[in-house]
Amino acid sequence: MIPVSFDYVEATSVEHALALFAEHDDSKFLAGGHSLVPMMKLRLVSSSVLIDIGRIxxxxxxxxxxxxxxxxxxxxxxxxxxxxxxxxxxxxxxxxxxxxxxxxxxxxxxxxxxxxxxxxxxxxxxxxxxxxxxxxxxxxxxxxxxxxxxxxxxxxxxxxxxxxxxxxxxxxKRTGDGWAYQKFNRRAMDYAIVAVAVQLGQNPGIALVNMGSTPHFASAASAALAAGSPASAVADVVVEGTEAWNDANATREYREHLARVLTIRALAQTGYTS
Amino acid sequence: MSLIGARVLRKEDPNLITGRGQFVDDITPAGTVVMAFVMSTEPHSRIVNIHSADALALPGVLAVWTAADIAELSTLGLPGLGRPLLATDVVRFVGEPVAVVVAETKYIAADAAQLVIVDYESMPAAPSITTALADGAPVLHSVLGGNTVFDQPFVDDLAADFAAAPHTASLHLVNNRCAAVPIEPNACLADWGPSGLTLWATFQAPHHLRNTVAAYFGIPQDTTRVITPDVGGGFGAKINFVPEYFLACALSRKLARPVKYTQTRSECQVLMYHGRAQEQDVDVAYDDDARLLALRVRVTQDQGAYPDPTGMGLPVLTTAMAAGCYKIPKVAISWRNVVTNTTPVAAYRGAGRPEASYLIERIVDLVADQSGIDPVEVRRRNFIPTDEFPYATHSPLAVYDSGNFAGAMTELLTLFDYDALKAEQARRRNTRDEKLIGIGFSSWLEIAAFGPPGSLEGFGHLGSWESVQIRVQPDGSAIIYTGASPHGQGTVTTFAQIAAGELGIPFDKISVRHGDTATVPQGIGTMGSRATAVGGEGVRTASVRVVERAKVIAAHILEADPADIVLEGDGFAVNGTPSHSVPWSEVAWKSFRPLEIPTDSEPGSLDITVFQQVPNFSFPSGAYCCTVEIDRGTGEIEITGMYLVDDCGTVINPLLAEGQVHGGVAQGIAQALYEGISYDENGLPQNSTLMDYLIPAATELPSYTDGRVNTPTPNNGLGAKGIGESGSVGAPPAVVNAVVDALSHLGVQHLDMPITPLAVWNVLEEAK
Missing domain, CATH: 3.30.465.10 (Uridine Diphospho-n-acetylenolpyruvylglucosamine Reductase; domain 3)
Incomplete structure (x- = not known):
């Protein structure tokens, strides 16, 4: 929990920040620090210079x-x-x-x-x-x-x-359109084991949390939503294209199940009807 | 006026909540340097080479030591199986210190530690009981031949009784390995100068540490001083000896600088002693009425890589307490200790008793399930009757002092509507997707007040008493010095409450000091729910003696017979004539003035030291109920109710007693549903940060509903039994019983801790 030593510089504007980056080798931008700093403290990430953009x-x-x-x-x-x-x-x-x-x-x-x-x-x-x-x-x-x-x-x-x-x-803007976010985790402060974000309206979208190596846009489910398919049909295709992994909290199979359950619950929460 | 039973706010808190507490890491004498460990990344490997030149060359580095540099320093723990301060030839768990680095700052120390490269030659590892006991298992300590340290066989395994019994029930149970996770990880600061050694440490037993360190280095105790300043929690993990204390002292002696060590959280997770890590094979025999006929318990205790005396004691306590609150005609016990390539295991809140209540309360529920008799009724039919105390169990350690198990259960059932909840449970089971309800009970009992002669000596302590010294000051205030060494319990408050009532000195004029071997006469420490039942009793005893002596002085001033003097108002008066009185301040002042006390009295007489003993352990008990709801879609478990009836005998301060129970229950819920150190098949720890070792927070925990019965212990004048470990003893079986109950209609009879949503979902899927 002690990072490798680094230098710190403070940027006052976007231009200044970009100039500092050009000036310093092996530098990183520091904003709120709530992802970067823990990784530095665990020595998973190190950097010679942190350019603090948090005060811009x-x-x-x-x-x-x-x-x-x-x-x-x-x-x-x-x-x-x-x-x-x-x-x-x-x-x-x-x-x-x-x-x-x-x-x-x-x-x-x-x-x-x-x-x-x-x-x-x-x-x-x-x-x-x-x-x-x-x-x-x-x-x-x-x-x-x-x-x-x-x-x-x-x-x-x-x-x-x-x-x-x-x-x-x-x-x-999505004024007046229904939305829901269903997050499943063990503790309120934790990252999601799985979460589902749903936005209804003209270009409806469904996105999944922790179902692969990147944040995931569920295109098949979003298309089903746009087509007015029943909630269960939307949920059926929501994990298409995902590559969820196994870890101590969940297996891939369980994550996929959760994604479907949370999708149905999110849609119910929005009052969505096909 | 007695303050026993009063909800007094803690004297400790103003300092702590204004940031004025002082912990080891806050203390930095001039010239302090910092040490850091190079820790093994391997579970079981031969050390081929250690390259420390780059670290030594780093500016600001003072020393890099490996085992070769400290060959004269002896090992810790059991003779022949000792734990070296730094791994010698072989590493036996991930996290084991391999080298130690000292530098001018903690940043340089961390950098230097990273520069030390260790070449390992990997060997097969045995990171679990199963792998350690398997045929051909890798052997950790060749002196053992295998991995079993000690095996106590059954005297009689009751085979005939079980064969003849109408019914039997059996369970294999795993008590998951837990990390103590005190908010303050391990820390120490050693300053070895010409006038002696001072060691600041976050520890629960300062004199024990002082005596051990002095003996270890062969130096006199008078110039060896241990100070435990504010200590941020210990939970038993800070009563054992760890390499850092001895290395810091040795390095300070060598470098002639104060040497500080402050563990990081990730280091703490793998280096601080773990708790639980116990497996149990449990069988009961019972008749058609669910009356228990016989109990057989075989305990296998994982000791981690190096057995610790406290760790070796865990299965002794588990097996002693295995029969719980029940009158069981025949009990057979057996245990063994096994070493594995994991972090060493020792005491953790409850230390062996949560494991005991877990096994008996789980199997009683299984009897209820198999017999179709309500779990409350099964318990009632088997409780030790209230008129049978003191009750001698199968174990000479456990002679129950007092209790009211049926009364606690009756009180518990007034806290919620059991029948209505059962009806709702049945209704929900018939719906398609409404949440399932589970109701789990635990009639638990534990052994506390480690104080009878012999109870702690086996763990290397000087004695099992606790010291209390009361010094009345010339102005009539009083300072109490005690060997009890609180680390969050509120002892400064409760001891002042006890003394205030006995001494007749106001609560606000009583200070309690602890945690310094230079000022406290001698001491044992705070562990095993002993501070109040032993040390608190010492406060009462010493107070009574102080008052006896003060009465002599008051009688002299009032020209009366000491036998006629009573405590009255702010001092003393002649019995029956309250106006004929003298304030404490005058008695105290004159107690130091030879011309104003009786000629046969000596000045300074209002200074009393006692070494309090107690004749027996006490046995706090209680009845808990946990109610849960299970989400059939996700497997999520929500605790909807936690009903807690405790019997700790006399309560000194209800606020603190409730706090102890709530905190212990939180740790019990954590063990049941969230926490569990795990290793992969190669012996690599899987959750060494608080990102993946799940400690529940306020957002995960329910509101608690408290109840109480009171059967004072006859073992001390206060009637107090101890309460520090109760919650962690009582909660895990209640929670697990609730989850199993919720799923019992699907044929579920047991689930191992921690019960995760994934585990529940797997059950629900299988049932489809």
């Missing part, structure tokens, strides 16, 4: 942009959880942010940090996938936008490249 206030915001809401990457989970704007238009996102860890974690952790970490067991990537979010990535060459469905590339790897920052996440 220009990346902490929740803005109404007409057809979508833009959330700055450094917005804390607690702010997402408590936002009345999000509660009105993106209830799923606000709710899921409130399911991350415990209040201490939610006061430090950031939306961008959680998404960039790309942990298949994390809550927020599933909300981004189910909601069809767009990720704004800024690098030395400028800005590009990547759809959530293409963002999670591999285990703990996203479309954000070296020397780039996820700066903003854009969520199409």
């Amino acid at each position: 206030t220009e990346l902490s915001y929740i803005e109404d942009r007409g057809d979508h809401i833009a959330v700055g990457a450094l917005t804390r989970h607690r702010e997402v959880e408590g936002s009345s704007l999000l509660a009105e238009h993106l209830g799923l996102l606000a709710h899921v942010a409130g399911q991350v860890g415990d209040p201490q974690v939610r006061n430090r952790g950031t939306l961008g940090g959680s998404l960039v970490h790309g942990d298949p067991a994390a809550d927020l990537p599933s909300a981004a996938l189910a909601l069809g979010a767009s990720m704004v990535i800024t690098g030395a060459g400028g800005t590009r936008v990547v759809p959530a469905a293409e963002f999670f590339v591999n285990f703990l790897e996203t479309a954000v490249g070296d020397g780039e920052l996820l700066t903003e996440i854009r969520f199409p």
